[in-house]
Amino acid sequence: MTMMKAVRCARTLGAALAIAATALASPVHAQEAPDAMVKRVSQDMIATIKSDPLIQAGNEARIREVIEVKLIPHFDFMRMTALAMGKNWRSATPEQQKRLSDEFKTLLVRTYSGALAKYRDEAIDYKPLRMNPADTDVTVRTVVMKSGGQPIPMDYSLTKGADGWKVFDVVISGVSLVTNYRDEFNEQIKSGGVDGLIKTLSDRNKGVAAK
Amino acid sequence: MNAQLRLAVAAAATVLLAGCAATPSKVDPLEPMNRALYQVHDVLDTNIVKPVAEGYVSVVPQFIRTGFANVFNNIDDLFSAVNGLLQGKTEKAGNDLGRVLTNTMLGLGGLIDVATDLGIERGNEDFGQTFAVWGFPAGPYLFIPLFGPTTVRDGTGVLVRIALGPVSYISNVPVRNSIYGVGYIDLRSQALEGGSIVDTAALDRYVFIRNAYLQRRRYLIYDGKPPPEPEEEQ
Numbered sequence: 001m002t003m004m005k006a007v008r009c010a011r012t013l014g015a016a017l018a019i020a021a022t023a024l025a026s027p028v029h030a031q032e033a034p035d036a037m038v039k040r041v042s043q044d045m046i047a048t049i050k051s052d053p054l055i056q057a058g059n060e061a062r063i064r065e066v067i068e069v070k071l072i073p074h075f076d077f078m079r080m081t082a083l084a085m086g087k088n089w090r091s092a093t094p095e096q097q098k099r100l101s102d103e104f105k106t107l108l109v110r111t112y113s114g115a116l117a118k119y120r121d122e123a124i125d126y127k128p129l130r131m132n133p134a135d136t137d138v139t140v141r142t143v144v145m146k147s148g149g150q151p152i153p154m155d156y157s158l159t160k161g162a163d164g165w166k167v168f169d170v171v172i173s174g175v176s177l178v179t180n181y182r183d184e185f186n187e188q189i190k191s192g193g194v195d196g197l198i199k200t201l202s203d204r205n206k207g208v209a210a211k
Numbered sequence: 212m213n214a215q216l217r218l219a220v221a222a223a224a225t226v227l228l229a230g231c232a233a234t235p236s237k238v239d240p241l242e243p244m245n246r247a248l249y250q251v252h253d254v255l256d257t258n259i260v261k262p263v264a265e266g267y268v269s270v271v272p273q274f275i276r277t278g279f280a281n282v283f284n285n286i287d288d289l290f291s292a293v294n295g296l297l298q299g300k301t302e303k304a305g306n307d308l309g310r311v312l313t314n315t316m317l318g319l320g321g322l323i324d325v326a327t328d329l330g331i332e333r334g335n336e337d338f339g340q341t342f343a344v345w346g347f348p349a350g351p352y353l354f355i356p357l358f359g360p361t362t363v364r365d366g367t368g369v370l371v372r373i374a375l376g377p378v379s380y381i382s383n384v385p386v387r388n389s390i391y392g393v394g395y396i397d398l399r400s401q402a403l404e405g406g407s408i409v410d411t412a413a414l415d416r417y418v419f420i421r422n423a424y425l426q427r428r429r430y431l432i433y434d435g436k437p438p439p440e441p442e443e444e445q
Binding site for chain 2: 149
C-alpha cells in the first residue's frame with residue numbers, strides 16, 4: 001500500500017466514522033439528560049415567545065400551536081392522566097383512557113397557553129440535578145424569577161421512556177398539577193362514571209365554565 | 212392582612228360551632244357549609260373585590276405596588292424569622308433576619324427587596340406552620356368569604372399574626388383601616404393571574420382551590436420537601 005493510498009483510505013474511514021457518529025446521534029435528544037432537556041425546551045419556548053409577533057400580540061391560537069409543536073412531544077399524557085385518575089384508571093377501557101388523556105391534554109394546553117400569554121420577562125434559574133445513571137424517574141428543579149415579584153419554584157417530574165425523558169407532572173410552588181386533579185376526577189367519576197368525566201372535560205374544553 | 216379578616220375569623224369560629232354537618236371527607240368535613248360560604252365569597256369577590264383589585268392594578272403604577280408589597284413582605288419576613296426560631300430552624304431564621312436588616316437599611320425601610328436580588332431566600336414561615344411542627348392537627352378545612360381557604364390551625368395562626376401587629380397597634384382608626392384596605396387589595400391583585408388560571412384549569416373551582424391550598428401548606432410545612440403521599444396509581 002502506497003503512502004497516498006493509506007492517506008486516502010484513512011480519510012474515507014474518517015468520513016465514514018463521522019457519518020456514522022452523526023447517524024447515531026441523529027435522534028439527538030434521545031440520549032439527552034433530563035435537566036438538559038428541560039432547559040433546552042424552556043429556553044426555546046422563551047425565545048419563541050419573545051420573538052413571535054403574533055404571540056406578543058396575545059394571539060392564543062398561535063401560542064397553542066407553539067405549545068403543540070415544542071412542548072407536547074416532551075410530555076407523557078397517558079402517565080399524567082393515569083396518575084390523576086388514581087385507582088379509577090384501571091376501570092377505564094383502553095378507548096376511554098385514550099379519550100381521557102386527549103381531553104386532559106387539551107385542558108392543560110389551554111391552561112398553559114393562558115398562563116404563557118401573560119409571560120413578560122421572567123428568567124429561569126435551573127438547579128443542579130442529582131441523579132443516578134440508573135434512575136428512571138427524576139425531578140428537575142427550576143425557579144422562575146419575576147422582576148418585582150417573588151421567585152416561584154417550578155419542578156418537573158420526568159420519566160425515562162424509549163424515546164427519551166418525558167414530563168409527567170409539573171409542581172408549581174409545591175402544588176402538583178396531577179395531584180390537584182385527583183379529587184376532581186374522583187368526584188366526577190363518582191357521580192357520572194368514567195364517561196361523565198370525559199364529558200365534563202370535553203365540555204370544559206369547549207369553553208363551558210366550571211361550576 | 213385586613214380588617215375583614217377579623218370578621219372572617221369570627222365567622223370561622225361560628226362555622227366551627229355550627230360544624231355538626233354530614234362528614235363528606237376527612238380533610239373537608241364541613242364541605243356543604245364551606246361550599247355555601249364559597250358561593251357567598253364568589254359573589255362578593257366577582258362583583259366587588261376583584262374589580263377593585265383590577266382597578267388598583269390599572270391605576271397604580273407597578274413600582275408603587277411593588278413597593279407596598281415589599282413593605283408588607285418585610286414585616287412578614289420578621290415574623291418568618293420568629294417562627295423559624297420557634298421551630299428551631301436557626302439557619303432559616305438567620306436568613307429572614309438578614310433579609311429584614313438588608314431591606315430595612317439598604318432598601319429604604321423595606322420598599323425595595325434588595326435581599327431577593329442578593330439571593331437571600333425568604334423563609335416563608337408562619338404561625339400556622341409552627342403549630343403544625345409542634346404537632347397540632349390541621350383541623351377541618353375552612354373557606355371564609357373575603358379571606359379564602361384556610362384550616363382551623365392556619366386560621367388561628369393568622370389571628371395570632373394580626374394580633375401581634377404592627378398595624379393593629381396604630382391607634383388612628385382611619386389610618387389603620389386604610390393600611391388594612393391597601394394591604395388587602397394589594398394581596399388580591401397579586402392573585403389575579405392565578406385566579407384566571409384556576410378559571411381555565413378547574414373542573415370544580417371549589418375542589419381545585421382546596422387541593423391547591425392544602426398541597427401548598429403541606430409543602431411549606433415540610434420546607435419544600437414533603438414526603439411522598441401514598442400513591443394510588445395502578
